[in-house]
Amino acid sequence: MSRRVVRQSKFRHVFGQAAKADQTYEDIRVSKVTWDSAFCAVNPKFLAIIVEAGGGGAFIVLPLAKTGRVDKNHPLVTGHTGPVLDIDWCPHNDNVIASASDDTTVMVWQIPDYTPVRNITEPVITLEGHSKRVGILSWHPTARNVLLSAGGDNVIIIWNVGTGEVLLSLDDLHPDVIHSVCWNSNGSLLATTCKDKTLRIVDPRKGRVVAERARPHEGARPLRAVFTADGKLLSTGFSRMSERQLALWDPVGQAEPSALARFAGSTRSALPSGGPAPEAQAEHGAPSWNNFEEPVALQEMDTSNGVLLPFYDPDSSIVYLCGKGDSSIRYFEITEEPPFVHYLNTFSSKEPQRGMGFMPKRGLDVSKCEIARFYKLHERKCEPIVMTVPRKSDLFQDDLYPDTPGPEPALEADEWLSGQDAEPVLISLKDGYVPPKHRELRVTKSNILDVRPPAGPRRSQSASGAPLSQQHTLETLLEEVKALRERVQAQDERITALENMLCELVDGTD
Numbered sequence: 001m002s003r004r005v006v007r008q009s010k011f012r013h014v015f016g017q018a019a020k021a022d023q024t025y026e027d028i029r030v031s032k033v034t035w036d037s038a039f040c041a042v043n044p045k046f047l048a049i050i051v052e053a054g055g056g057g058a059f060i061v062l063p064l065a066k067t068g069r070v071d072k073n074h075p076l077v078t079g080h081t082g083p084v085l086d087i088d089w090c091p092h093n094d095n096v097i098a099s100a101s102d103d104t105t106v107m108v109w110q111i112p113d114y115t116p117v118r119n120i121t122e123p124v125i126t127l128e129g130h131s132k133r134v135g136i137l138s139w140h141p142t143a144r145n146v147l148l149s150a151g152g153d154n155v156i157i158i159w160n161v162g163t164g165e166v167l168l169s170l171d172d173l174h175p176d177v178i179h180s181v182c183w184n185s186n187g188s189l190l191a192t193t194c195k196d197k198t199l200r201i202v203d204p205r206k207g208r209v210v211a212e213r214a215r216p217h218e219g220a221r222p223l224r225a226v227f228t229a230d231g232k233l234l235s236t237g238f239s240r241m242s243e244r245q246l247a248l249w250d251p252v253g254q255a256e257p258s259a260l261a262r263f264a265g266s267t268r269s270a271l272p273s274g275g276p277a278p279e280a281q282a283e284h285g286a287p288s289w290n291n292f293e294e295p296v297a298l299q300e301m302d303t304s305n306g307v308l309l310p311f312y313d314p315d316s317s318i319v320y321l322c323g324k325g326d327s328s329i330r331y332f333e334i335t336e337e338p339p340f341v342h343y344l345n346t347f348s349s350k351e352p353q354r355g356m357g358f359m360p361k362r363g364l365d366v367s368k369c370e371i372a373r374f375y376k377l378h379e380r381k382c383e384p385i386v387m388t389v390p391r392k393s394d395l396f397q398d399d400l401y402p403d404t405p406g407p408e409p410a411l412e413a414d415e416w417l418s419g420q421d422a423e424p425v426l427i428s429l430k431d432g433y434v435p436p437k438h439r440e441l442r443v444t445k446s447n448i449l450d451v452r453p454p455a456g457p458r459r460s461q462s463a464s465g466a467p468l469s470q471q472h473t474l475e476t477l478l479e480e481v482k483a484l485r486e487r488v489q490a491q492d493e494r495i496t497a498l499e500n501m502l503c504e505l506v507d508g509t510d
Helices: 257-265 278-284 413-417 468-509
Strands: 015-018 040-042 046-051 057-063 077-080 084-089 096-101 105-110 125-128 134-139 146-151 156-160 165-170 178-183 190-194 198-203 208-214 224-227 233-238 243-249 297-303 308-313 318-323 328-334 341-348 355-358 370-377 381-388
Touching (some): 040 084, 040 370, 046 084, 046 355, 057 096, 096 146, 134 178, 190 224, 198 233, 243 308, 243 318, 308 355
Antiparallel strands (some): 015 381, 046 057, 084 096, 096 105, 134 146, 146 156, 156 165, 178 190, 190 198, 224 233, 233 243, 243 297, 308 318, 318 328, 328 341, 355 370, 370 381
């Protein structure tokens, strides 16, 4: 008599549990806009939800501890003239959030630690460059102030939020509407899906597609794709019979594990087909992109119209699939041994979900063996759902919590643009995570007075025709600008100190 061998995994018994009624956020009018985004973004400090608003678009920002019924007059973040379609918190500053709208603009907001009295209407900066609505936002995982936006004009723009300038514009790579964009772990590559049913891997700094796969799923509904920690790709889509699917792709092939590891960590040498000779590729460790025809694994699920939103946790290598309109969350473990994608379990509830927020690992409660936390949007409320690994010990479980990306960036925007790559700066969760103090986002606009004339032979006053008084006026203006900058910086520091004092007073009264 043969016995069935049970696969060993520390995540085999992960279970989901909805929060109690007093831990939910109630009386929130969640947006009814028809758009396949999560409508929710969360970090260790705040919960942001796109809401219904008259006369434009808005979203609400709540401190995580402010559970219960939300006051109907609670201040909103308003400023867009059209519906808000996507929001995303900056991974390197918990007080900064970006919003994309149907009005073709992207706005970046500074959220104070205290609850404001009135609506927040003035963004730190407004980014204008798209000609149609903007529906996708994604911050760079390792570079400071680098934000990606994708719009209905089939264009991807990468911004330096610190200066408001366009770093890169990818306007000829996608022939149709872009459905999803995802960075890899070090931000050197993008995975995109498009209405033309093609999955692409893009090198944004070279402005080209390095690999693509037409029709990875045969169905007509939109696709989604995310990178895994080791450089593979997970895609969700539909079969011809409208069955929802999860596929795992290994674009660089399984022939050389060392090349795969280099691809996952540093992909600056990514090459399209027809690049250098194979011996040159082997010498420099470049991926060969020779295995994008068939998926490594394919999981078929139920028949439904809801687009599956994949949320991938690189620390545990678990992908959670949440469908809009579904009332369940399926989760799978991705491993190195066949069949590579292992079904773990399904969390089910009665109410369908309108959207979903996914907490970064540094915002979880490690004392309760929490490995994931979702914020499920209902029609009028938001409900936290906690994924837990059952353990008897109360000690820190280091096998569940490897070092995870922290709030410090590894690169500056200009360093990344020049071709540098760096892995995320990791932190330990052993003693818990304490969010840093309020940090202000400073936007520095380029000043025409900072552009000095090129060095060259001096010309006499009579030859140049510029009187001495004009030169003296220019020097005086430069000195005044310098003095004003120093004064503004001093006032900013004073305002920050006063805000910190106000936060302490508010916390004391609470």
